Amino acid sequence: MKLSHLSLIACLFTATNAFALSSDSEQPIYIDSDSQHLDMKSNKVTFIGDVKLKQGSININADKVIVIRSPVDDTLKEIEGYGEPATFSQLTDEGKTLKGRAKELYYNVDDDQLTMLKEAVLAQDESTIQGEKITYKITSQKLTADGGQGETKKRVSTVLQPTQKQ
Secondary structure, eight states, rough: OOEETTHHHHHHHTTTTTTTTTTTTGSSEEEEEEEEEEEETOOOOOEEEEEEEEETTEEOOOOOOOOOTTTTTTOEEEEEEEEEEEEEEEBTTTEEEEEEEEEEEEEEEETTEEEEEEEEEEEETEEEEEEEEEEEETTEEEEEEEEGGGOOOOOOOEOOOOOOOO
């Protein structure tokens, strides 16, 4: 599997240092859905039907969201979103909006990593990255995009907009 390591992503995000809004992780999580299913043994809560998740400036909209908590200390471990597509947005400390969409979203809290699968798109301002898999380490601002594998392999597509002069 050939991975495209995008050093050019710096052009996409460094102009604004796209760190997620620092206070987001300290905010409560609000979730609205058509139904909710709790599995206390596995510490999973599944939300189904027009799911809207909000935590600070983070917004996730999906057909289904699964929230997984640690059985040891009840801390949040992972959020999974599924949709046609599932979408998310988040403000950076600089006031820019980072937006993404894919059929599957996986946010690992411990690694502070967002993994987007199947028709993934990540955008800030008018610059975009598209691929079958995008992995974004939020705190360290490291991104890897992959076009997939096998006969359905696609290319990674990047559009970088020039910086506007004032």
